[in-house]
Amino acid sequence: MQTQSDIRLTPQRQVILEELAKVKTHPTANEVYDMVRKRLPRIGLGTVYRNLELMADNGMILKLEVGGSQKRFDATTDLHYHIRCTGCGRVDDIQFSAMPQLDQLAANSSDYQVLGHHIEFSGICESCDDPQEAKK
Secondary structure, eight states, X not given: OOXXXXXXXXXXXXXXXXXXXXXXXXXXXXXXXXXHHTTOTTOOHHHHHHHHHHHHHTTSSEEEOOTTSOOEEESOOSSOEEEEETTTOOEEEEOSOOOTHHHHHHHHTSSSOOOOOOOEEEEOOHHHHOHHHHTO
């Protein structure tokens, strides 16, 4: 696997990173494609998919693959947690300090070499919880 320093920051990748960094919604690849296409109208969906996967594999962005739904992408790569709406699938950052000590607790409780952790909370977002919003 390549490291982040091995990947060339092409103009396409730069635009993908910039667009992803503008939002806090953790978009799907299709949503990233829609955002990027406004700046690069000739870019293909496959190109966006490949670049998102490559950038995630190289640690430039995060790929969120939990909850059994579409993969979502996050420009924030530091340790933080997410909350997913079980109604609409929306994903947000949850605003409290990450707990890196969980890695050591897990290592002490198993025979594994713990490489990291991902925590996702689930709940109902305010839009899905609001009966007026749900009717729209």
